[in-house]
Amino acid sequence: MKFSGKRWTHQDDKLLIKLWSQHDRKHIASVLSRSIPSISYRASFLGISSINEISRFWNKVNKHSNIFGENNKYPTECWLWIGSLNQDGYARFWFNGKIIMGHRYIYEITFGAIPTNLTIDHLCRMRHCINPDHLEAVTHKENILRGIGCTAIASRVTHCPHGHPYNQENTRINHKGARECKICYKVWRRRIRKYKGNIDNKDKTHCNRGHAFTKENTYIIPSTGGRQCVICKRLQRKKYEKT
Numbered sequence: 001m002k003f004s005g006k007r008w009t010h011q012d013d014k015l016l017i018k019l020w021s022q023h024d025r026k027h028i029a030s031v032l033s034r035s036i037p038s039i040s041y042r043a044s045f046l047g048i049s050s051i052n053e054i055s056r057f058w059n060k061v062n063k064h065s066n067i068f069g070e071n072n073k074y075p076t077e078c079w080l081w082i083g084s085l086n087q088d089g090y091a092r093f094w095f096n097g098k099i100i101m102g103h104r105y106i107y108e109i110t111f112g113a114i115p116t117n118l119t120i121d122h123l124c125r126m127r128h129c130i131n132p133d134h135l136e137a138v139t140h141k142e143n144i145l146r147g148i149g150c151t152a153i154a155s156r157v158t159h160c161p162h163g164h165p166y167n168q169e170n171t172r173i174n175h176k177g178a179r180e181c182k183i184c185y186k187v188w189r190r191r192i193r194k195y196k197g198n199i200d201n202k203d204k205t206h207c208n209r210g211h212a213f214t215k216e217n218t219y220i221i222p223s224t225g226g227r228q229c230v231i232c233k234r235l236q237r238k239k240y241e242k243t
Helices: 010-020 025-030 036-046 049-058 100-112 142-145 152-153 181-201 230-242
Strands: 092-094 099-103 119-122 135-138 171-172 180-181 219-220 225-227
Touching: 010 025, 010 036, 010 100, 092 100, 099 100, 100 119, 100 135, 119 142, 142 152, 171 181, 180 181, 219 230, 225 230
Parallel strands: none
Antiparallel strands: 092 099, 119 135, 171 180, 219 225
């Protein structure tokens, strides 16, 4: 369709106001023979953009869903969004020239602006619910820990596989940021030291390159108790310094 570039008239404005709350922009553009950006700009100029879009927003809300959260265990009823959803299942809505998230919008008009360091958590576990009583502003970490993902499940574990408690005295954080039982970690380290120090090269008389494990040519590794050839250690150091 070829859209005209004619000026807006009073009759065009009256027709735009009449159609705005009843039809989408594509239909209005066809009726008025104008582009979608043009009618959006004109609606904003006339001051009908926000007013009618709020009315259109509530037309996409089902307040009588008869669903009470996930598994119907939440005390109050969910307000389910019957409009468009994003790929994660959250309500989305075209408002004032951009796409907004339905649950964030309803929270802001009910409780005020959302702090920049907080996100919205659905207490009912229904992502397309926009009941403000089911929404709470929490940190991103808290939102993840309340979920059902692997991180949340692991955080709710109170004992290690061998039954030792994850308390302050018995918990260490490894290089990956995960919790580890100190008792089990000490047992594992003792096994490693025993293996490397007593089994790996205890009965050997020469290193892999043929150097004898004499008193002068033997270095004891403090952390494991294992032996190391001094000549090989020096060669390794020289090789590293050259690179």
